[in-house]
Amino acid sequence: MKEQYKIFYGGTILTMDQREKVEAVAVRGDQIICTGSLESCEAAVSGHPVEKINLEGRCLMPGFIDPHAHLMMLGMCHTWVDLSYPKVKSIDDIVAELSKYTDTMKDGGIIRGFGFDQRNLVEKRYPTADDLDRVTTEFPVQIMHVSGHSNVVNHYFLEQLGVDEHTEDPEGGAIGRDENGVPNGQLYDSANDFFAKKAGVVIGNNGPNIHMPDTPDNLLTLVKVGQEQCLKAGVTTINDPQVTKQELETFESSRENGLLKMRIVMSFLSTYLDQLIDLGFRSGFGDEQLTIGSIKFYADGSLNSGTAYLSSGYSDSKRTQGYLYHEPEEFQEMFVKAHKQGFQTITHAQGDGAIQLVIDSVRESQKQLHREDVRHRIEHCGLPSKDQIQDIADLDIWPVPQPQHVYQFGEGVVRAVGDHGNNYSPYGWFKEKNIPIVLSSDAPVAPPHPILAVYAAVTRETLQGNVVGAEHRITLTEALKGYTIEAAKSIHKEDMIGSIEEGKLADFVVLEKDPYKVEVHELKDLAVCETWVSGEKVFVNQDVREEVGS
Template sequence: MSGDPRELLVLGGTIRPHASHPTAEAMLIRDDRIVAVGTETDCRSWALGDVDVLDVDGGTVLAGFVDAHCHPLMFGQFNAWVDCSWEAAPAIDDVVAALTTRAAHGTGPVRGKGFHHGNVVEQRMLTRHDLDRVAQDREVLVFHSSGHGAIVNSWALSSMGVTADTVDPPGGHFGREADGTPDGTVWDAAADWLTGHHGVKITNNGPNFHLPDDPATLDAQLCAAQAELHAHGITTIVDAQVTGREFGAYLRTKQAGTLTMRAEMLVISSLLTELENLGICGRFGDDQLAIAGVKLYADGALTAGTARFSRPYCCSVDDFGYLYHPNGELAELISRVATLGLQAATHAQGDAAIQLVLDAHQSLGSRADARHRIEHFGAPTPGQVAQCRELGLWPITQPQYLLRYGDELAGVLGDRAQRLTPLGEIRDAGAPVVLSSDAPVCPPRPLEAVTAAVDRRTLTGERLGAGPQCLTLVEAWQAHTLHAAASVHREHAIGSLEAGKFADFVVLDQDPLHTDIESLVDVDVEATWVGGRQVYDRHASTKGLSA
């Protein structure tokens, strides 16, 4: 009968229900849920009748990864632009050449992504003068790898109405030449100028990377990002900055049946009044798509040099970074989020910004198991790590920063770089350890993130905080699965392979927990399943599936 449940028996390899638990030989799935994990005999005894069999051919089955902080639509949109990362364009002339090639194939805006000043040969920022070499009759825009700003050409500055007389907005600034003329760099809250007169505006509530596109294009970009997430074994994401642009894309793709991942949304705080007016009172949605909390910002970005510290950056005597909100405003916003029963998820990188967030939660008092979050928690002091644990806050980290940007950060932060993303201290304090990618700032590759958490190696091979700040492989794996799920109250449904949980799993070609850390990134994702349905197959077939 068409209404009969579909049952699938997974076997033929190693089943790892949980990173720290003994292995099993089989797993039975009924519709979208796991029914049993154990021996093949035990699992077959739970079956209602005939079962389909998935033979994983010696592979290892683990819970799907949860990326607890990323930006899927931004990632998908950026991937349609020119790749200006140091891997693709190691020098500024290479960036200009790549953009010029794109400009020759059309008359519209020319956009690039992934440029990082600390990783190009010249060791400097792009300017409008560089981009004027690409085109002077239309917009040329390159987003910085941090996602907290962009570089535009002179035409774009003129179109935006930005001049030497333009006042920097609270929580952002325009880079300037010696005489005050804008140099083409647009940072943090100033990025509101990038979205045009009718685009998304978020004022000093965060960096505005929400560039417009028509709905069909946005939906396609989200689905393209989703495909790459699945290819790396990711089954659930936390979208860490949702405006109406992202919300619409999620709703449309869900209705169309093309949304296959699970998405927990953190709505940007510029929409907090709208959430209050709607009467939201706690997590709102279903098991696939839900509003989990509100995203707030305390400071800028480490990789852009705008995170707020109590000591200046090493390259300056008076550059401490900056804050998004004036005194008291951030604490008020956090209090309003807590009143709604939602998670406050506050971006804080520098120690001065982290202290503002801790103080806000200290004055707020505690609500049982609220699990408010500090996004990034990049450079806390030891005392702040302890206070984070005492307040029950969840730090959401991105160890790939160490790999991809650690060399440059060591130069601008000095001795503080050894304690960036202090995973060992967080663990030892008894706070939960959670890993994520912050894609597109770093690629959504959990195996790379786990490696970085264990190894803490930079691109040049230096190990930042090696030893005391390193996680074990099992700890790092849990941080990207079960702990990441728990960071949005979803550990009862996802994050491990247990009876009653959703059948969200990944098949790897070898057991990662028996793999040398140097080789972990070479482990292949063979297949990814969400809710008992295959959403990725490395061989683009249903290999191993039989009646």
Template sequence: MPDIVFLHGEVITVDQQNRILEAIAVKANRIIAIGTSEEIQRLVGPETTVVDLQGKSVLPGFIDSHLHLSSYGIDKLGVSCKAPHIESLQDIFHDLHEKASGLPAGKWVRAWGFNETKITEQRYPTREELDRISMEHPIIIIRACNHISVVNSKALEILSIHNDTPDPKGGIIERNSRGELTGRLLETAHFQIAKKVAYSEEEKSHALALASADYVAAGITSIHDAGCNDADSFRVMHQAVRNGLVKVRIYAMVCTMDSPEAFLESMIAAGMTTGVGNDRFKIGPAKLFTDGSSSGPTIATRKPYTSNPEDYGILYYAQEELNRRLGEAHRKGFQITAHAQGDRAVEMVLNCIEAAMQEYPRPDARPRIEHAGVSEPDLLARMKQLGVVPIPNPAFFYEYGEGYVRNYGDRVNHMYPLRDFCENDIFAAIGSDSPVTDYRPLFGIQAAVTRKSKQGQEIGHNQTISVMEAIRAYTWNGAYASFDEHCKGSIEAGKLADLVILDGSILQATPDTIADLSVHLTMIDGDIVYRAGS
């Protein structure tokens, strides 16, 4: 007899037939039956809890296939540049000053979510402006894309960055016309500071718990973590899952923001490989970065930016090095992936995947490309041939859409091309890239269906998909991307009881109101981990 049954609902199974049923029965951590309300009612015993859904939608638990759990949690401990009251640099400076005044000297003061296009001044802050806030606290403001930051003089001192410090490979330490540091750090110059912006293990664990709570309240039951700040944060994340602080299931990419090559080498040497772990925490793909941020803009493109005919973006590796590093991971049994936003970077990753598969053939390797930002038809054909799983981010259009049009022109018609992925039978799994943009899957589904910016501009409308297609990209395709389609991603008997119940019908909602729905209940492993109002 089931422990709990849900009756009279809109059960969106996401099975092979995309059946819409009415009821589900759950025992322990598994779905044991689905069908009509009458069929499931017959299974009810004296100890069974019966829930009348009254027409609410039930979906497989959402799987966010690319986000940063620890970064989002740490951000919640700092100043949010996305807060509703932030309209200018002065608003940010005020909040930073308030934060610094409550911290001992020497403690880092962190702001996140900065976007120079969204504030009155339409520019980055300067090092001198941050110095006026405090010379006793290191201060860092991280751009929304998490690829660029601005720091004050105290931070530069701690980071040992001076006027004569050379740019790291794949990054820029910005200087003015007099050769003086501006405080702005781009790409690897930004990533290299991650391990020096220190937080205690207690703070990291608390941050992870905060992030997990937000994610389960949004209906997310599984995440593919796209990289921690450093190796210690990876350990703390695993420990937080074991201790029950983190409720979401984690498929953890082997990647750190600082020195990802060294971390990958150490994991290979330790005998780790994709799939090690259990259904709560499992080692995922080996990941490297190949280019920059789509909104920065710093992505590597085959043609120059529409906004700047001299700019082709930033590349982190030569083809040979990328092939060698990810090729070795593939040889040792890892699923491989890379951050690739521009079409030049996507092409390089495809070259790498092709070389690895030819040298070390392996059935069903499921290589991934994180973001696959500008994916034109020739690149799609190669993805299909190589069995690549792209991880697009449609929610970016809402926050950064106008900038995409300005920087890339007509290429927006091939950015995160979900329609092309569907029509070419390429299993694309959606990720939010939180905290870069909104983590809510309902928001991401609406963005995939409408491709509208915050101002209402349609960005590449030819790539919109249906609600059902978007739901599949957030559920079954996400399970496929982590080799888990046999146990989750759809509502079928025998699969894990990871479910999300909405407060209404997603299939009856108009495209522009999908994100107005809210999550009524989230179940992970048969346990109710979130209930609205409780």
């Protein structure tokens, strides 16, 4: 099969490298072979049949890289009832949305919804089993918090799961209870394991269980649906930060049958650490499309659900500090073991108490075995203390926050923790210490929508139209690089993707306009026109195409 040659020209081309802009890009097969003037690109393909692609004034950029997105969970939640704000504003709204599906239920069915946020509900509280019993008492009902860290079920499902007043709280989690100690339908963090105990992936106190049991065919559908959401947003590579046997088998099957179009870097959950070490694995195994990237640890819960380990505590929760998934000694022992094996680590740590566990573990790991350029990461790094920023810089730790979390949840966090909440995802502090600026989505907690994330990072605006932490705004260039070349560095893939340079893979996104030439308030509405992976067009926005052609 002959290699295909293409030249992109006729619009703005943002490279995300030192040259910043070029006139044209030449591609051979899946690889960029020339960037620069149109003349130089034409010379590079001289003698070969070439497809010339006129951008018609639009903007070509490197494909967006999301270093923290749960692909199958994203697909799963798009098949559940949408309970996100502002569509849902009260518990009555939740009941009404779920009740639309009671007449279609069959034996073995479950009514499931995703995306509620108690801080954006009128009642300012979690729903309970009593609330969900208003939907039905004849079938299971389950709703997942927008963070993925907690669920609420009706009494019918609670009984099916075998949770009653005699069931103890698991390590790294909690069962919600009423004033008499009777479970009230709320399951937090590692208590989500109850969903998987009869059939599914059990992960213990290694994270919130987001791996709902399902058939192989349905799991493939989740990849398909999740991938569609990513590609239409211009995302060409993701780091899936919570991979179990279920995800690995489904990703491999997706690739074998030609379903998988994008690139996936897999972070295996710490449940599998000893098995991976026994097999001799470390970061970097795989190929250009599917790679073992890192080991994922959980230090604490979620700021949004009120379970992150915060020294300041919460004013809207009985939990003063949240909780840890592991005792500090156990966490450090696991962390050091992964470091010595040659793994990069990524650790979910939202509160300052949990972030300290990571800092101490990185320091101890390097003391026991010094490794250069490891890029151990703190996922979210929601509310570090100012003093911890210097340690993060000194130890070359890479924070990976999500600006859309500030956009969606920032005001609720400030109400819950006080003024310190304005430092949610403190990019301004990172800039002061030259800590890398990386953006991500944590999809489906936030949609995999890089343009919205860029807008959120540049403005620090919230859904309600206010500003949280103006001092942590970053520039447009920093934000765009944070979702391309800096994101590539966070997954050790900068030699392959993340910028438009000769020798790199031809992963592109085409935006309707140059983001530098629109007003700031217009940024979030910039449309993705096309997405390209390995020199092949994998998404076309028909609405924009029709506008251009009219």
